[in-house]
Amino acid sequence: MKIIVQRSGGVAGMKRTWTVRPEPPEDTDRWQPLIEACPWDDVAGPGEATGQPDRFMYSIRADQRRAVLPERELTGPWRDLVECARAAAEEAGPAEIG
Amino acid sequence: MFRSVAYRSAAYRSGGYCSIVPPYLLRRLAAQQEPGFSGAAEAAQKALLHVKSFQAARAELTLLAVPAARGLKPGAPERTIYDARSLEQLPGSLVRNEGKPPSGDPAADEAYDGLGHTHRLYADAFGRDSIDGKGLPLEATVHYGKRYDNAFWDGRQMVFGDGDGVVFERFTKSLSVIGHELAHGVTQFSGGLNYRNQAGALNESLSDVFGALVEQYAKQQSTAEASWLIGEGLFTDQVQGAALRSMKAPGTAYDDDVLGKDPQPDSMDSYVRTSADNGGVHINSGIPNRAFCLVATALGGNAWDAPAQIWYDTLTGGTLAPNATFGAFAKATVASAKELFGADSKEHDAVRSAWETVKVKL
Ligand SMILES: [Zn+2]
Numbered sequence: 001m002k003i004i005v006q007r008s009g010g011v012a013g014m015k016r017t018w019t020v021r022p023e024p025p026e027d028t029d030r031w032q033p034l035i036e037a038c039p040w041d042d043v044a045g046p047g048e049a050t051g052q053p054d055r056f057m058y059s060i061r062a063d064q065r066r067a068v069l070p071e072r073e074l075t076g077p078w079r080d081l082v083e084c085a086r087a088a089a090e091e092a093g094p095a096e097i098g
Numbered sequence: 099m100f101r102s103v104a105y106r107s108a109a110y111r112s113g114g115y116c117s118i119v120p121p122y123l124l125r126r127l128a129a130q131q132e133p134g135f136s137g138a139a140e141a142a143q144k145a146l147l148h149v150k151s152f153q154a155a156r157a158e159l160t161l162l163a164v165p166a167a168r169g170l171k172p173g174a175p176e177r178t179i180y181d182a183r184s185l186e187q188l189p190g191s192l193v194r195n196e197g198k199p200p201s202g203d204p205a206a207d208e209a210y211d212g213l214g215h216t217h218r219l220y221a222d223a224f225g226r227d228s229i230d231g232k233g234l235p236l237e238a239t240v241h242y243g244k245r246y247d248n249a250f251w252d253g254r255q256m257v258f259g260d261g262d263g264v265v266f267e268r269f270t271k272s273l274s275v276i277g278h279e280l281a282h283g284v285t286q287f288s289g290g291l292n293y294r295n296q297a298g299a300l301n302e303s304l305s306d307v308f309g310a311l312v313e314q315y316a317k318q319q320s321t322a323e324a325s326w327l328i329g330e331g332l333f334t335d336q337v338q339g340a341a342l343r344s345m346k347a348p349g350t351a352y353d354d355d356v357l358g359k360d361p362q363p364d365s366m367d368s369y370v371r372t373s374a375d376n377g378g379v380h381i382n383s384g385i386p387n388r389a390f391c392l393v394a395t396a397l398g399g400n401a402w403d404a405p406a407q408i409w410y411d412t413l414t415g416g417t418l419a420p421n422a423t424f425g426a427f428a429k430a431t432v433a434s435a436k437e438l439f440g441a442d443s444k445e446h447d448a449v450r451s452a453w454e455t456v457k458v459k460l
Contacts, residue, residue, distance in 0.1 A: 006374065008374035011380075012342045014357060053305070054251065056248065068373075
């Protein structure tokens with residue numbers, strides 16, 4: 001299992017990437033409900049997702065699933081997944097950039 | 099790319115921001131009703147309503163955007179600063195409003211002063227009465243979110259985060275960033291530029307141009323004296339970099355072990371194609387940014403004079419389509435320079451040659 005969160009935009013325009021590789025079975029069992037809680041099929045494509053000026057854009061991947069969300073749509077299960085991925089990735093090591 | 103620099107993760111840990119994964123996950127799942135979530139959704143809905151009403155009023159606003167031509171004089175600013183107290187709810191609680199003495203909170207007072215400097219540039223240089231051209235009260239919220247590494251314009255007000263303290267300081271520290279955010283409002287009220295691809299990069303560039311002008315005017319710096327940096331002073335001293343962007347030399351603002359190198363191109367030869375950042379709006383803005391700086395450098399003196407008049411006329415003249423390309427924008431600046439200063443003027447020459455240098459075809 002592999003979860004990748006990429007945050008782009010913001011007034012600084014700096015790209016940040018957080019990657020998590022949960023170990024089966026304990027870790028993957030914890031991540032699975034977080035991933036399943038997200039409405040992957042209900043997000044507009046990247047073409048539709050235009051944000052307010054200077055807000056972040058999120059590209060979220062969990063294995064084969066992918067979603068692109070403007071910051072203001074990063075709520076509920078999406079926000080949980082992103083914040084957990086960021087925390088886990090930063091716990092594992094320094095953030096990847098680029 | 100994985101760079102191993104210890105300070106970032108160490109600082110996050112010492113700040114108690116995260117813990118080992120399993121308990122954190124459980125806490126997050128248990129805390130889905132955190133007030134910040136509903137607040138952010140509510141704010142987004144509010145902003146959407148405002149965008150709709152702005153679009154309906156577009157034609158009228160475009161006319162009103164030039165009050166000097168209508169014999170009106172810009173009034174005094176009407177500022178209100180709010181404190182979100184680390185939540186993501188807008189606007190937050192009132193900290194300081196117009197005419198009140200400093201609050202003692204540096205973020206609130208920097209925002210208050212920054213709004214004043216911005217209002218003054220538009221009034222003095224362009225005869226424009228506030229962001230909408232008709233005296234819109236200026237509102238800003240500081241201390242938005244926790245360790246929030248950003249500042250933005252939500253369609254009706256400015257919002258400033260405190261930064262994470264590791265890479266970024268509080269975002270009110272830079273006057274060019276305050277001016278940048280308010281310029282997004284000016285662009286919106288002038289008819290708008292789609293926030294994607296080249297139109298989005300133009301939207302970003304206009305914010306950098308007017309953000310830099312606010313700072314230069316406040317400091318009374320000539321083109322030669324100015325730094326032409328956007329967001330100077332925002333990085334902590336742990337970051338190897340001067341600012342977020344350099345208008346004079348795009349791609350040179352920072353080069354850091356952790357953050358990497360400033361990715362801005364300085365001409366169409368190195369235009370960046372990407373799906374991230376709404377199509378690279380904060381990246382390719384380097385190209386029109388440099389064009390403006392080249393015009394100012396060629397003409398000398400103060401950038402808020404002829405160079406700014408040409409760019410302001412282009413933005414507010416009503417000829418710029420919301421999906422304008424760099425080429426369309428460049429042509430519009432040439433037309434503005436010709437109209438304002440004549441076909442044989444040095445201003446017209448400077449604009450043409452600037453776009454040639456950055457390889458945007460006219
Ligand atoms: Zn911007």
